Amino acid sequence: MGGTKGMSTVAIIALASAFVTHATAHTPTASMEPALFTTLALALGDGAHAVVDGHAADAAHAAHAASGYADVGPLHFVKAVANTDFAWLKWMLLAPLVSVVLCGALAMFKVKSRLPAVFTVAAFGLSTAMAIALYFQFGPTLFETHAPLTVPFMDWLSLSWGPAPFQSFTANLGFYIDGISMLWMLFVTVLATLIALYASEYMESDLKAGYARFFFAVSLFVASMLILVMSDNLVGLYLGWEGVGLCSYLLIGYYATQPGATAAAKKAFIMNRIGDLGLALAIFLIWTNYGTVQYDSLFQAIATTGSETVQGGWSKAAIPFLLLLAVCGKSAQGPLFTWLPDAMWGPTPVSALIHAATMVTAGIYLLARMAPFYTVQAIGGEWAETALLTVGWIGCFTAFIGATIACGQFDYKRVFAYSTISSLGYMVMGLGVGTAFGGVYYVFTHAWFKALLFLTAGAVMHGMAGQVDFRKLGGLLKVPGFRLTMICMLLGCLWLATAPFSAAAESKDIILLTALTSDVQQVRWMGWIGVLTAGITAYYAFRVWFRLALGPVKIEPGADQHADHGHDDHAHAADAHSTQKTDAASHGGSGFHPHAPGLRISLVLTLLAIGSVLAGLPSYLEHSQGFNWIQRFVENSTAKIRAGDGAEHALILGRDAHSTLFIIATSVVVAGFLLAWILHAKNRALGDRMRAFMLNTTGLKWIPLGSEHGWYVDQFYNAIIGVPAWLGAQLLAFTDRFVIDGVIVAAVGRFPGFVARVFQPLYTGTVQSYALTMAGGIGLIVAWVVWVWLSGGAS
């Protein structure tokens, strides 16, 4: 800790000096209050605005730059090269599918064994090996020729009703390998393998119950994700998109006997469906406008129509917005983020899988893949910029909201869940402010440290009988067996807080740098809010860690220890361990023995920690050799039009952008860190008093309460959607019961009954009376026919 403290002191000094210099040199009138974090950042925003305006003397140039925010110049995409030498890639997809079949069979026949985990880990490992092999075989070619690779796999949809364009529809299952799909394949498979390995130990308590079912869904999840990133057309992407949605539903609702889990699963599914609607409509419109959904021909079509007058009107302009809706659903952005915290109902490895590697990054993948649609060249000037700004604002807003909510949570898993929302907001903002590189890079680094954080959280929860409230735990650093976990969590928190020189900081800084050096004022605002969010992030990340790791040892085991008091053990609470439960039950609460993570969990945590550190390597390489590994991926993909990291020689606050941003970001992070240190490590009483004070003060009460309750977004949705829907349902039920059933059906039904009652005396029940009636009718008819009809009415 000494090192951290020293470093923060240095940073504070540097920050203060930078502000003082800045204030005296450029904005003498601005009031600087370094102590008050919020005011500071806002003031800096004003200052930056003034500086850029002043610096860019040429007003016309500024105007052009502002309008050209979404103008990336002529589009050009290298045509893909089909190569059947890579036909073995299909096994990358088929391996998890084989695992799906095997695990499904085992689940069907209720086999109680560890085989599902073996199958899953083996399949994922095979996929990983193939992803790495692909990188080494195809990577150099890609980076040299910039030509993506297409590999046909199997025919799927191929319709044609005429020779002309727009008269055929092709969506075969094939693979399209370029930079970003290769990057996604790499980290998805590697992280999935590690998480599956972790889960093989973590889920052992469910060996008698849902073990095979769990791995069935996990395998299907990863297979869907691979279809999503590998497919060479939008329909295949949609297939994978729906697949991960379905699997998230299955996995979040894994503990299906708990109402909360099923509700959370439904919530996730429905929220995702809203986004899926956007994606489906976007695909329809893309076909309508370009006549193809294959990536290769689609981007060629965009490029050829690019510089010409953009046709299509609204149907083209709607595409980026619909895609954004899809991203909001899948990546938990903006209005649709509330499903992600509830996804914590699933087993913790699922949370790691959803939050780190697979599901939520699909949205970022879609945005990066479809980046050409956010350009003037593709959809026209008046809407491209709006679309891009909308993306940026949604990301920025989500990042900020997620961070503020995370500050008020006491469930450390939920803190990490909101941190995921916040981080995803950063990524979306990165794409919105014009740096696909920054966004994708942050996806990559985030995947590692967020997986690490969730798995450490899962390890703690696993060991503490499902205790998720960090106020009831403490000093875990001193508890034997948890030291490694806590150190790994510290690393994760540092990375989450974007500590200087960490991989996360390197990637997040690219986003902030691009935003802050933009010509567009709104984008600079996003950048400043991002800086502020970084400070908040540092605060809540360390709030968790300080509470968990430092201080006196305090262990209040979770509810799972009572699980064997008449409850079905696997169905009771999320993360229980049967041996732990019997321990806890026999010793009572005071005799609780934490259950330290085993070999496999520790191994996975160590590997993830190493991976998190190494995830920053591309930037370290860039610093030393001017070459960024991730950027090379992005530049060789359809996101390349936004692959840059801002103006190379731009200024922030009138100074060199890189160093200034480093100082600002570092100081903000350190400030957040120090605040957490004071309130949650050094003097916890102060922190508690402060919270109590805010709760007791009328004007400030909304801050802790709102933060704790997620700014009441769920309640708001319930009020504007749930309550009207409920009222509508009541109305319909009333209508059904009293109008349709009561008036229409009963009236229609009783009318014949009434008529029957009138004529009832005619029906004596004997056959002959009926026969008499019948014969009488016939006789009358015959008489009429003969005497009236046949004789012409005159007999």
Added chain:
Amino acid sequence: MTGIASMMNMINTINSISIAAAPAATAATTAPMAPAMPANIQVTLALAIILFAIGLVGFLTRRNMILMFLSTELMFQAAALAFVAFGRMWMDLSGQLMVIFILTVAAAEAALALGLVVLLYRRKETLSSEAWAELKE
């Protein structure tokens, strides 16, 4: 018995007149189908409608289930007579063929109806059709 025999003799005589033309008849050779006799057909049709009316009366007035069915057989006879009479009028065999089918239906009906009647009788020990008035609610 002598009455019936004399009647048959008479019929033979009649047939020899109308159908089997005497070989001795040289000028007028006999055709395969002898022309119909107008008055006979009318008498037969009158008999048919009278029998039908009586059968209807029987069906409606008899309370005995077996006799009700017997009355329907009477109406069958009326129909069969009408068929044969009209077939004779048009000198076509279809009328007689229809009677074969009527016989078929009547036989089938008799088999089933009588079986049902016996079942019903076993239930209530009476043949009165009015014992079965459960259809009245």
Added chain:
Amino acid sequence: MNANLFYAAAALGAVVLYLMMEPRPAAFRAALTVCGLAAVGLIITAVARNAPVPDAAGTDPTFWVHVMVALVAVAGAARMVTHPRPVYAALYFVLVILAVSVNFLLLQAEFMAFALLIVYAGAILITYLFVLMLAQQSGDQSTRGEAAAWYDRTPREPIAALVLAFIMLSATGDALFRRENSVPWLASPAVVARANIRAWERMEDMPQLLLRESAAIAETAGITDIAKLERGADGRLVSVDPSGTTATITLLSANGDRHPITLDGTAAPANSTALGHALVAQFPVSLELAGVILLMALFGAVVLARRQMAMAEDERRAAAGLPRIDDSESLSRGGAA
């Protein structure tokens, strides 16, 4: 036809039928019989006077046979629907059958006449009688010690039924006989010729019969070495005279001589032969359907008979004082009634 006479006779018949429904003294019965026969006779007279050949009733000796047969049939039918004893009613129905079959004979439907006798009088009516006797024997409470059951003695709504029957009879009689000009009671020469030609064509399908008949004729002419029939230029054995009265066939001798033979109606196939031919040639599907109906009736009768056995078993149990096996509620209700 005199419509009013027809209606009056029908009304008289209805009244007679009504009066027959109750047991009457012998003199009254005789009067009723006279009246009823008179009514029927009036109807028949009214109808027969309406013939296109006015004197047919006078010249055709079969006319009176017809009238007698009709009177017997109507008398039997009336007695059948009014007799209080079911067995007698069934026997009267046999009388009706006999009369009808005689009528069939008169209409040259010989096969149908005897088929009716065999099937109806011989089979169906016997079945009815069996069932009737079965029901009578098994101790109907209401018949014990009396002539007949109450439900056989008391007609049900006779007035309504008779009014209805009167309407039906009047209407159908009116429809059949009143509009005399539209109904050609006498077949036209064209119809007769067509029917004759059809009859000869039917013989095409029966070469053996044709050979036999023609050989017999040839034999009377002294030709004995008949080998076979020769087909004409149109591929047919029979060349029919346009009027349809006669037909010519050619016989081939063993030595190749040709002998044209002219056949007349005496060579035509008998009614049963013609009917059998028509049945399989004209109505094969109906024939099959009739077979299916009979088969189904057989199945149905078997099923019903099995149910009867089950019931009998049940009744044995009840008689032995044991609880009934099934349907106890319905059975007990039936017993109480």
